[in-house]
Every structure is written in C-alpha cells, then in structure tokens.
Amino acid sequence: MTGASMNPAIKDFQEQILNAANHHSVLSIEGSGSKSWYGNANTHTKLDARTYSGILEYQPEELVITACAGTPLKEIKAALKEKNQVLAFEPPHFGEHATFGGAIAAGLAGPGRISAGNFRDFVLGTRIMDGRGQDLSYGGKVMKNVAGYDVSRLLPGSMGTLGLLLEASVKVLPKPAAKATLRAQISQAQALKLLNQWAGQPLPLSASCWIGDNKGGDGELTIRLAGAAAAVKAAIPVMSSLINTNEVDPHIADAFWKDLREQQLDAFTNLASDQTLYRLALPAACGPLNIPNTTNEIVLEWHGQQRWIKAAGDEVTFAAIKQLANAHGGHATRFKQGIRVEPSLQRFTLLSEQAHSRALEIVQTRLRAAFDPGGVFATSRLP
Amino acid sequence: MNMVTPPPDIAAISALQSRLVSALSPILPEHALLWQPEDTIPYECDGLAAYRRMPLAVALPETEAQVAQILKICFDMQIPVVPRGSGTGLSGGAMPISQGLVLSLAKLKKIISIDAFTRTAVVQPGVRNLAISEAVAHLGLYYAPDPSSQIACSIGGNVNENSGGVHCLKYGLTLHNVLRVRGVLMNGEIVEFGSLAPDSPGLDLLAIVMGSEGMLAVVTEVTVKLVAKPKLARVIMASFDDIEKGGNAVAAIIAAGIIPAGLEMMDKATTRAVEEFVHAGYDLEAEAILLCESDGTFEEVAEEIARMTKVLEESGASGIKISQDESERLKFWSGRKNAFPAAGRIAADYYCMDGTIPRRHIATLLKRIRGMETKYGLGCLNVFHAGDGNMHPLILFNGADPNEWHRAEEFGTEILEACVELGGTITGEHGVGIEKINSMCVQFGEGERESFWGVKSAFDPAKLLNPDKAIPTLSRCAEYGRMRISGGKLPHPELERF
Numbered sequence: 001m002t003g004a005s006m007n008p009a010i011k012d013f014q015e016q017i018l019n020a021a022n023h024h025s026v027l028s029i030e031g032s033g034s035k036s037w038y039g040n041a042n043t044h045t046k047l048d049a050r051t052y053s054g055i056l057e058y059q060p061e062e063l064v065i066t067a068c069a070g071t072p073l074k075e076i077k078a079a080l081k082e083k084n085q086v087l088a089f090e091p092p093h094f095g096e097h098a099t100f101g102g103a104i105a106a107g108l109a110g111p112g113r114i115s116a117g118n119f120r121d122f123v124l125g126t127r128i129m130d131g132r133g134q135d136l137s138y139g140g141k142v143m144k145n146v147a148g149y150d151v152s153r154l155l156p157g158s159m160g161t162l163g164l165l166l167e168a169s170v171k172v173l174p175k176p177a178a179k180a181t182l183r184a185q186i187s188q189a190q191a192l193k194l195l196n197q198w199a200g201q202p203l204p205l206s207a208s209c210w211i212g213d214n215k216g217g218d219g220e221l222t223i224r225l226a227g228a229a230a231a232v233k234a235a236i237p238v239m240s241s242l243i244n245t246n247e248v249d250p251h252i253a254d255a256f257w258k259d260l261r262e263q264q265l266d267a268f269t270n271l272a273s274d275q276t277l278y279r280l281a282l283p284a285a286c287g288p289l290n291i292p293n294t295t296n297e298i299v300l301e302w303h304g305q306q307r308w309i310k311a312a313g314d315e316v317t318f319a320a321i322k323q324l325a326n327a328h329g330g331h332a333t334r335f336k337q338g339i340r341v342e343p344s345l346q347r348f349t350l351l352s353e354q355a356h357s358r359a360l361e362i363v364q365t366r367l368r369a370a371f372d373p374g375g376v377f378a379t380s381r382l383p
Numbered sequence: 384m385n386m387v388t389p390p391p392d393i394a395a396i397s398a399l400q401s402r403l404v405s406a407l408s409p410i411l412p413e414h415a416l417l418w419q420p421e422d423t424i425p426y427e428c429d430g431l432a433a434y435r436r437m438p439l440a441v442a443l444p445e446t447e448a449q450v451a452q453i454l455k456i457c458f459d460m461q462i463p464v465v466p467r468g469s470g471t472g473l474s475g476g477a478m479p480i481s482q483g484l485v486l487s488l489a490k491l492k493k494i495i496s497i498d499a500f501t502r503t504a505v506v507q508p509g510v511r512n513l514a515i516s517e518a519v520a521h522l523g524l525y526y527a528p529d530p531s532s533q534i535a536c537s538i539g540g541n542v543n544e545n546s547g548g549v550h551c552l553k554y555g556l557t558l559h560n561v562l563r564v565r566g567v568l569m570n571g572e573i574v575e576f577g578s579l580a581p582d583s584p585g586l587d588l589l590a591i592v593m594g595s596e597g598m599l600a601v602v603t604e605v606t607v608k609l610v611a612k613p614k615l616a617r618v619i620m621a622s623f624d625d626i627e628k629g630g631n632a633v634a635a636i637i638a639a640g641i642i643p644a645g646l647e648m649m650d651k652a653t654t655r656a657v658e659e660f661v662h663a664g665y666d667l668e669a670e671a672i673l674l675c676e677s678d679g680t681f682e683e684v685a686e687e688i689a690r691m692t693k694v695l696e697e698s699g700a701s702g703i704k705i706s707q708d709e710s711e712r713l714k715f716w717s718g719r720k721n722a723f724p725a726a727g728r729i730a731a732d733y734y735c736m737d738g739t740i741p742r743r744h745i746a747t748l749l750k751r752i753r754g755m756e757t758k759y760g761l762g763c764l765n766v767f768h769a770g771d772g773n774m775h776p777l778i779l780f781n782g783a784d785p786n787e788w789h790r791a792e793e794f795g796t797e798i799l800e801a802c803v804e805l806g807g808t809i810t811g812e813h814g815v816g817i818e819k820i821n822s823m824c825v826q827f828g829e830g831e832r833e834s835f836w837g838v839k840s841a842f843d844p845a846k847l848l849n850p851d852k853a854i855p856t857l858s859r860c861a862e863y864g865r866m867r868i869s870g871g872k873l874p875h876p877e878l879e880r881f
Contacts, residue, residue, distance in 0.1 A: 061637045062637075120590050135830070136830050138831065142740065143739070145739060145808040147808045148827060149594075150545070154586055196500050202679060228687060230686045231679060231682055281582050284502070305581045329579050354584065367841040369837075370834060370838060
C-alpha cells in the first residue's frame with residue numbers, strides 16, 4: 001500500500017500532507033465546496049480531494065459500491081439507478097458537483113434517514129490517509145466485519161478532522177418497488193403523535209415532513225410510504241382512516257422530497273441576511289417546542305427528530321436554542337447563516353456543554369492526535 | 384493451548400491478589416467478590432473453552448456506582464480488568480488475565496424502562512438478548528438482532544461484539560439497533576455514547592465503541608431501538624444438487640432486489656447431522672439447502688414469497704417447500720438453530736469459525752474447505768448466514784488428542800486466510816478476542832494495527848481494559864510471521880526480527 005504502486009493523485013496528497021506537517025501548516029480538505037458553508041469557518045490552505053475520482057467496484061448482487069472520495073455523488077447515484085439500487089439514507093448534495101467524500105465527511109442524511117438509518121450505518125469500509133501520510137484501510141466490502149475497531153464508521157460526520165478520505169465502500173439497497181406520498185392538514189402535536197404511533201406498527205412508512213406555524217394551528221404533514229407494492233397499497237387506507245389525506249401526484253411528490261432534502265423549499269430559501277437556520281436533533285419523545293425568539297415557520301423531519309427553524313444569528317439566541325435542545329436530550333447546530341451573521345461563530349454544541357459527554361472531550365482530542373499527531377488537518381471545523 | 388507465558392511468580396501473584404481483595408472488599412458485598420479458586424474457576428474461560436486462565440479475583444457489582452469504583456481502584460493500582468457479560472463469547476474475549484480482575488456485569492440485569500411510543504427500552508448490560516424481546520412482545524414490538532446464543536447472551540456483550548444474527552441482513556447489526564450506550568472509562572469516569580436524538584455532538588464515538596470487545600469502556604446501560612413485530616413470517620426451504628448453484632441462488636435473490644428477512648445455507652454434512660437430531664424433513668440428498676425467509680404484512684409476504692420462489696426455481700433448485708404455518712416455519716428453522724448441538728453429537732469437539740466473504744465467493748470457499756478437510760484429516764460442517772456471506776464452518780475434532788486440536792487450529796487459520804484472500808474478513812460477528820489475534824496480523828498492516836493502539840489509548844491510555852485481546856502487538860505479529868513463513872516469502876517485511 002506504500003511506495004511504488006501508489007496512484008499519482010494519492011502521491012500528491014501525501015506530498016501535501018507531509019509538506020504541511022513539516023511546515024506546521026494546516027490543511028482544510030475540500031471536495032467541490034458544495035458544503036463549505038457547513039461547519040466552523042477557517043482560512044487554512046485547501047486540499048482539493050477531487051483529483052482522486054471514479055467508481056472502483058460495483059457488484060449489484062453484493063449490495064456494495066466502492067468509489068474514490070473525489071467521485072461526484074451524482075455519478076454514483078447514476079450507476080446505482082441503472083441497477084435499480086439506491087443510497088437509502090438519501091444524502092443531500094447541496095450543489096451540482098458534490099462529491100462522495102464530501103457527503104461522507106459531512107455525514108448528513110435526507111428524508112429516508114428515519115426509516116433507513118444514518119450514513120454511518122451504511123459505511124462498510126474506508127481507505128484514508130492520516131496526518132503522517134500513511135495509507136490506511138479499515139473495514140471492508142462485506143456486510144459483517146468486526147475485525148479491529150470500526151474506524152470507518154467514525155468518518156461520517158467527522159468533517160475531515162481525522163484524516164483524508166481516499167475511498168469508501170458503502171452498502172446500497174434495492175430501490176423500493178412502490179412508493180406513495182400522502183398529505184394532510186393537521187397540527188404539529190397531532191402529527192408527532194401519529195408519526196410515532198405509525199412507526200411502531202408494521203407499516204412501510206419511509207419519510208415524513210411537517211411544515212407549519214410553530215406557535216400553533218394546523219400545518220402540512222407529508223408522508224412517504226415505500227416498499228412492496230402490496231404493502232404500500234394496503235397501508236394507504238390504514239393511514240387515511242385516521243386523518244383526511246390526499247395522495248400526491250408521484251412527480252410532484254418526487255420533487256417535494258428532493259427539494260426537502262436539498263433545502264430548496266421556500267421554508268429554507270427565505271433566510272434573511274441576519275438570520276441563522278438552526279438544526280435541532282431531538283429524541284422521538286419530544287413534543288412541540290416553544291423556541292424563543294424564532295420565526296413562526298418550522299420544518300419537522302424524521303418524525304420530529306430533526307427540526308429546522310430560522311432565528312437571529314446572535315450568540316444569545318443560539319445559546320437559548322442549545323439549552324432548549326439539551327434540556328430535551330438533543331443538541332442544536334447553526335446549520336446555515338445569512339451573509340451578515342458573523343462567520344467565525346461556533347456552529348456546534350460542544351461536548352463540554354452536555355453533562356455526560358464532558359469526559360469524552362479528552363478522548364476525542366486524543367483520538368484525533370492518534371490519526372493526526374502533527375495537527376495537519378483543520379480540526380477547528382468540528383469541535 | 385500453546386500460549387507462551389512466563390512462569391508465574393506465585394508469591395508475587397498471591398500478594399497482589401491480597402492487595403486487590405482488600406481494596407475492593409469495602410465497596411462490595413461479600414458475595415460479590417470472589418477470589419478462592421473454587422469460586423473463580425467458572426470464570427476461567429468464556430464460550431471458547433479451549434483457552435483458559437485463572438484471574439486474581441472476580442467482582443460482580445450490583446450498581447453502576449460500584450462499577451465506577453472498581454475501575455477507579457484498579458486504575459490506581461494499575462491492575463488490568465477483563466469485563467464479562469454472560470460468558471457466551473466464542474473468541475475468548477472474556478478470558479481472564481492472570482494478574483487481573485474479571486469484572487462480571489451479570490448482576491446488572493434490570494430492564495430499566497420500556498417506552499412503546501418512542502420504541503425504545505433502557506436496559507442494564509446483563510439483560511439477556513431474548514429477554515428484551517420477551518418483555519416488549521405484548522406491545523407488538525421486539526429487539527431485532529438475534530444471535531444464535533440469544534437465549535443466554537447479554538446485551539452488554541452484544542454491544543461489545545456488535546453481534547448479528549439470522550435476521551441482520553434486513554434488520555441490521557447491534558450497531559444499527561442501539562441508540563445510546565452508557566459506560567465507565569477505565570479511570571472511573573461515567574460517560575454516554577450516542578443519545579436518544581438521531582445524532583450527537585462531536586465525533587460519532589458510539590460507532591467505535593460498538594464491537595470494541597470490552598477494550599474501550601465498560602458498558603453499564605444500553606438504550607435499544609425496538610421495531611414493530613411483523614404480522615407474518617414464512618420461510619422457503621430450497622434444495623440444490625450442487626453447492627455452486629446454491630451459492631449463485633443467494634446472489635440471484637439479492638440481485639433481484641429482494642432483501643429476505645433471513646437467508647441461511649447448510650451443506651449436506653450439516654443437513655445429515657441435524658436431521659438425525661431434529662427430524663425437520665430436510666432433503667438428505669441435497670448438496671446445499673437454502674432457508675429463505677420473508678416477513679412483513681400479509682400482502683408483502685405473499686408478494687415476496689412468490690418472487691423468491693421464482694428466482695430459486697430459475698437458479699436450479701431441485702426442490703422447494705414453503706412453510707404453511709408457524710409450526711412448520713419453526714420446524715424448517717429448527718435444524719439451522721440446532722446445528723451446534725448436532726455437531727456436538729457427532730464429534731467430541733467442534734471449533735466454530737466466523738469469516739465473512741463477498742457472497743459471490745461462497746461456492747469457492749466451500750470447495751476450498753472440502754480440500755482442507757482432506758489435508759487436515761478432519762471433518763467440517765458448513766452452516767452460515769449466506770445472505771451476508773458470514774460463514775460458520777464447524778471443524779470437528781477430538782480435544783483429548785492434542786494433535787487433532789493442533790490440526791483443527793491450523794485448519795481454522797487456513798480458512799480465515801482464505802476469507803481475507805477472497806476479499807473478506809477473519810471475523811463477521813464473533814470478535815477477535817484472544818482466538819484470532821494472530822490472524823489480525825494477516826488482515827491488517829502495521830499502520831492500521833498501530834492506529835488501533837492509538838484508538839485504544841484515546842479511551843484507556845494506561846492500557847488496562849482487556850489489554851491482551853483483539854489488537855496484536857507488533858512483536859506478536861513478528862513472532863507469528865516467523866512461525867508462518869510460506870513459499871519462501873517472509874510475511875511482514877516491515878518488522879524487525881529477533
């Protein structure tokens with residue numbers, strides 16, 4: 001894995017990393033830059049990860065695709081589509097040229113996350129380059145593998161702070177045979193109650209979204225059913241018997257779920273220049289929250305476990321939102337900021353801000369040092 | 384076992400034992416601290432009985448606070464600790480350390496809470512896997528991962544091994560079904576990995592704690608996800624007159640876009656051994672039998688059974704039977720579930736392997752194993768999770784004959800090396816433990832192994848928590864490499880030799 005057979009792009013990565021280590025400089029790994037606004041801002045030298053690109057292996061019957069980190073996400077999805085397979089957690093692109101590696105580093109998931117799982121649930125193996133320029137491989141291409149610590153699954157959401165991702169093998173799934181999208185006008189409290197009840201029954205509920213006024217009143221609940229054709233067909237009357245639903249035209253429905261995933265719905269795009277779009281990750285038990293000083297409009301995804309709300313971008317507002325999320329067993333993030341919000345503000349909830357994770361701060365620091373003793377990678381992006 | 388250990392200094396060990404017992408006595412009730420050999424002997428091994436060692440003492444705490452105190456005391460005294468669940472592990476992960484303490488979590492066995500609305504249960508680590516499903520059955524829910532040992536194995540052990548089971552192709556491993564793990568670090572600090580929310584701040588440390596074989600933290604509480612119990616399950620039993628056709632049928636089902644609830648395979652030797660034991664009506668002439676399960680709503684199952692039957696027929700199945708009711712479904716499964724006891728009936732001992740390979744190489748590996756049976760002069764039953772390529776060859780031997788055990792070990796090692804060569808792994812779900820520690824030298828290079836020690840040190844810098852398991856030292860791999868020079872090629876040329 002070293003020396004002679006090394007791919008020129010990887011050799012170039014190694015030179016950049018060793019050079020940075022020698023000069024005590026810091027590298028910020030970037031793909032297409034489609035998600036460069038996510039995470040803490042930095043001005044470090046960019047390492048362009050796009051030069052190592054391409055699908056390396058795809059055997060549909062193995063349900064695994066292996067690709068270089070620089071591969072465009074749309075290339076991967078096109079290859080899967082041809083074989084009627086999908087990335088079930090629906091990673092958002094947030095840009096035309098989003099890369100596979102960037103999607104993994106951000107670790108974000110779309111509407112399907114509530115039924116299919118998180119990005120890390122699907123990662124089977126990775127090849128990375130650490131801060132010493134070492135070429136390392138973890139996990140593999142098989143579904144079950146417990147040899148060695150599961151370093152691969154630490155990478156989704158690590159924002160490039162552990163190492164440079166070179167390749168990854170990800171589990172894929174067959175495209176559901178049938179889909180249907182239903183819509184109803186109900187209150188937030190009623191939506192949260194129903195969604196959790198349905199999730200506890202053998203129904204093919206694959207995604208949900210509620211958009212409405214956070215101060216009360218009805219909003220629009222959209223749910224997606226996906227699975228065997230007979231199961232989807234049988235579920236529609238079960239759900240419609242409880243609330244008055246309309247079935248949404250399949251093309252309109254597909255566009256809606258895509259726009260939700262890519263945050264292209266009006267609720268996301270009308271962010272004012274002094275506002276921040278906050279993301280709250282919350283337990284299933286969490287009912288409607290009275291979030292102080294926010295706009296009225298709220299978007300709930302993942303049966304209410306992911307909520308999006310716009311509010312002023314100042315520190316006091318974020319502190320109040322963080323405290324509220326913490327009090328309910330979750331956490332909050334400054335996801336997107338308007339152009340007049342100070343870019344250098346801390347975007348995340350810190351481990352030290354949560355009672356039972358304080359002792360993990362030192363663990364996390366030592367873990368990063370194990371992969372990057374010289375501090376080559378821009379760890380400030382994710383505290 | 385040919386474990387190379389220096390001769391123990393009996394006086395020094397006895398002095399250390401006295402110091403440890405005096406330090407732990409004030410915090411534990413008398414019955415929760417064992418050190419007399421007659422009391423500690425049941426703890427000398429786990430489910431891998433061939434590897435045994437006596438510990439200094441065994442502590443059986445009854446509260447999380449006691450776990451934390453025990454760890455803090457051992458940390459201050461620099462005494463290694465081996466955590467232990469139900470002791471059903473098959474890789475020796477809970478084998479004691481002569482100069483260490485065994486920390487049994489067996490008395491932490493309360494189900495703390497069940498929440499039907501959020502589909503979660505909070506349980507202590509000593510709760511048995513099956514006990515969770517039993518406790519929530521009246522709510523129409525269950526805990527999905529179902530390792531074969533589920534009647535006895537504990538959820539704390541499942542977390543540490545990232546256990547799977549026959550239904551994990553569709554429902555995932557322990558990793559996919561646990562939201563939060565509360566535990567204690569070696570220095571006695573109580574921490575939580577993950578949360579009830581869909582993600583947590585910072586790096587995803589829950590992901591690395593999963594399957595960490597008791598080397599990073601001691602688990603004191605687990606929050607599991609519960610899923611809706613399917614309304615119906617039916618299984619297809621398909622016979623094949625050729626192993627290759629059976630292996631190809633597995634790939635064909637997946638390629639057709641079907642994820643069965645279970646997809647298991649047994650070879651002829653296994654079928655014959657279990658049929659004698661369970662009388663399930665297996666086709667004794669078949670070279671391979673596939674069990675292919677569908678679960679879900681009545682409509683889903685009907686649709687999926689029809690699609691799977693068609694694929695199996697097209698793949699050349701010589702016989703197909705579909706379970707007509709629940710009792711028949713359980714009968715079809717009975718042989719698969721009883722493969723281990725059946726092996727125990729036809730041979731004095733058996734050695735269970737756990738490699739995983741890409742599905743398309745199933746037939747290749749089975750053919751190679753046939754060759755190895757002749758080479759080592761030992762029989763082997765093959766029964767496995769075909770859907771995810773996780774093989775469980777059972778090597779039959781007589782443990783009373785040291786030469787047979789030695790051959791069985793060599794046989795097993797060759798199977799694991801073949802798994803790595805075919806693009807797979809040395810362990811799918813049983814863990815590395817002490818058993819496969821040498822094979823880790825084959826699967827990983829020096830850089831990866833060094834980084835594993837970095838991960839270990841991040842949680843446990845003093846390397847006191849189950850330190851001799853799962854991750855081989857450089858010198859161990861050098862020693863192993865020296866013993867296994869093959870074809871004139873020296874493995875691990877990067878290592879210094881001594």
